[in-house]
Amino acid sequence: MDDLIAGLNLQQQQAVMCAPGPVLVLAGPGSGKTRVLTHRIAYLIGQMGVSPYNILAVTFTNKAAREMENRVTDLLSGQVRGITLGTFHAICARILRREAEYLPVTSSFIIFDEDDQLQMVKQAIRDLNLDEKRYTPRSVHAGISSAKNELIGVDEFLVNTYRDEVIKRVYRRYQELLLAGNGVDFDDLLLHTANLLEEHPDVCEKYAHCFEYILVDEFQDTNMAQYKLLKHLASFHRNIFVVGDMDQSIYRWRGADYRNLMRFERDYPDAQVILLEQNYRSTQNILDAAMAVIDRNPNRTPKQLYTERGSGASIVLYEAFHDHEEAAFVVNTIANLVARKQASPGDFTIMYRTNAQSRVLEEAFLYANLPYHIVGAQRFYGRREIKDLIAYLRLAHNPKDEISLLRVINTPPRKIGMKTLEALHTQSQRMGLSPGDLLLKLHQDMQASRAEPESYEALSGRATAQLVNFSDLLAGWRGFLAGEVGQSPSPLQLLDRILEDVDYRNYIDDGTEEGQSRWENVLELRRLAAENRERDLASFLEQIALVSDQDTLETSSNVPTLLTLHAAKGLEFPIVFIVGLNDGVLPHNRSLDEPEEMMEERRLFYVGITRAKDRLYLLYSQQRNTYGYPDYAEPSRFLEDIPSSLFAEVQPARSATEWSSSKPIAEERWESLKPADGVSGTKAGQEKKHKREASSSYPPSTRVQHPMWGEGLVLNCQSQDGDEVLDIFFEGVGLKRVIASLARLQIKT
């Protein structure tokens, strides 16, 4: 008992040990909210004798769930088996599979991801003969999604404008398409579960009885569906313990509504409210800056963040001439601090508003020949080759999945184009079958050597031949799955068979560096399948659908991290740079005229600032490139809110001429900076490795002269079709890719 609460402050102890009933913990950044949650669970099990089976703990990411599980396991030395701990979506998927009898889909439903959702909206728009230009799949999907987040079904969808009418019709068609494929989307997981509990009191009671204690992390990020869901689950015991901070609500555009915190207080007037204000992460200067920024938001519970760490270093505000120099300042600063052994490369993070901003930074790192790590830009599961293979698996699992069928039917190319697909579509409609089922029937008919009867009139002979080829493959996998050859195969065995049947490697690995990297991704998926060899296919597919790239974030390699402010939430770093603090970038252009959006931009900045433990650098520039063209920019209006007393003396910006003539940092110093393991900076998807090729006439770090761009430094070279492709950094111009024989390059000595 004393062990458990040792090291917790008063408020934390109060939260951990508070009596049953509704509890609202308002937790400032770095105030130890995860500690409170994990200790609370340990307290319930260890001290109150609550069975793990009666505890439900919900998070937003798998990573957070994993971390919580590990920490509780440590605290209790292992007696956590039985606890229901996971993301909202994973827990809902579990409930829905168990209660599938109440659903319009079967328990082996598949979960459509963002990409599939867009494809499906596109399909729906086409089915309805609507103008794709006028109603982009993206915006229509946003409309459908936010309706679902508000628990608004198609029939309840209110129409005020013609646009609403369009969305409503697409929504209806979209749901039909989902059901036809026995699928649900991310939003449906929540929506269906909430509706299920609402409409079936007996089911609701079952779960509400079971979950004696409910704990929720990041409560400010819940949407209406999640709120209602929790309310149902807590309807019997009312022991609902939520932790949140409205100041860190940055997912409004995903349906999150921080007002759920207020709604909670209203719905549970007897709730105990506990404020966690002591910060264990940052120095006081950093906290003061953060509070100065966030205090300007109206209608919030004021929090006085304080630390016992002392004021710490001043915040550095730097005005760069343009974004290139901004990046150069970041890299130089990192290099200097590392060289002087004041910090190690992994201590640094650079945060920005939009992913596009990472490019300049990457160039600066490449130019300096320093490794870095970038989060998010291209996610593993978003990669083409991975999506292809998952689509194959899904199709084998569920031939009715038309989205997956369309994806793989001509990948690798099988001479099945638009014409053939159209024919397949008409024919399947005529027969009242899904295209996948039609293919299987086609296969059967061919097996029975019933030469194509008139029933396939929509299919031409040529088209049929190609389709039959594919249907043989599909039928083969179906049979394989059904256990024709003894036992039912594992996902890995099926994957391997598919890889071989379609000769995928030959298709994807064309011998270029990119092709090899793609094949490596395939091997990575294989490895993942091998790890999950105990799971059946359905469960493997679910796991893949519900895993995000955030969850794969590795922090092990000792190199600086580049990420968006959104991706930074929940993390902390000794030294933080926030770049692009210009109006139009940090308060983003699209938020300027919308007060709610503006508040969210402010919170985003707040989240960024509060990631920093020891040092904070804020950067903006006089000029920046937008879509390739330079443009003058104003400093972010948020900067005005930070008292100047917190800033270190502002260093004068160097002029453009000074910058373009400035020399790169001596190369010996870079050598001393390189981490021992020599991890190279990678941009996912498009790797730019510094390959040393002895045969090349322009090996990396050669200085060259270009007739147009002047002097540059070769960063990378690779052979292609007997020629050399070079990546060269030109000062004041940027990174250029050239063909050695065409660019009239001179080697400088």
Added chain:
DNA sequence: ATGGACAATGTTTTT
């Protein structure tokens, strides 16, 4: 059916 050349179009993205 496919690949190459052109125009159109650009937030953030826990699941």
Added chain:
DNA sequence: CATTGTCCAT
């Protein structure tokens, strides 16, 4: 600038 989709010639 860089990615994505559409049109057109093979």
